Amino acid sequence: MTATLPTLTSPRPRSSAESRWSDQLGHVLRPTCFPARQDDLLATLIRHHAPSHLMWRLTCLPRTRQFTSLDEVVDFVDGHATTSTVAEPL
Secondary structure (H helix, E strand, C coil): CCCCCCCCCCCCCCCHHHHHHHHHHHHHCCHHHCCECHHHHHHHHHHCCCCHHHHHHHHHCCCCCCECCHHHHHHHHHHCCCCCCCCCCC
16 A cells, blocks of 8 residues: 655646736735725725726725735635626726
8 A cells, every 4th residue: 555645736826917916916015014904905005006907906805804914815806806797997
């Protein structure tokens, strides 16, 4: 009998569009911005004149939840992305 090691699953690879927006978000939302709620994050984006498509991405965040890092925000947005009838702004 041969022992096998458990297979580790790697996270879903991000498409170039996904990495592009999350990288852009990371340039504005520095670690010092956290912990923060949706309103705080949007206010930071506005103060830094961030592109509107970044603000649009964060509209799915719950207003009362406090996020502790950029990774947590990106993971939440990725997990709650939907194909709705509202198109992302260009």
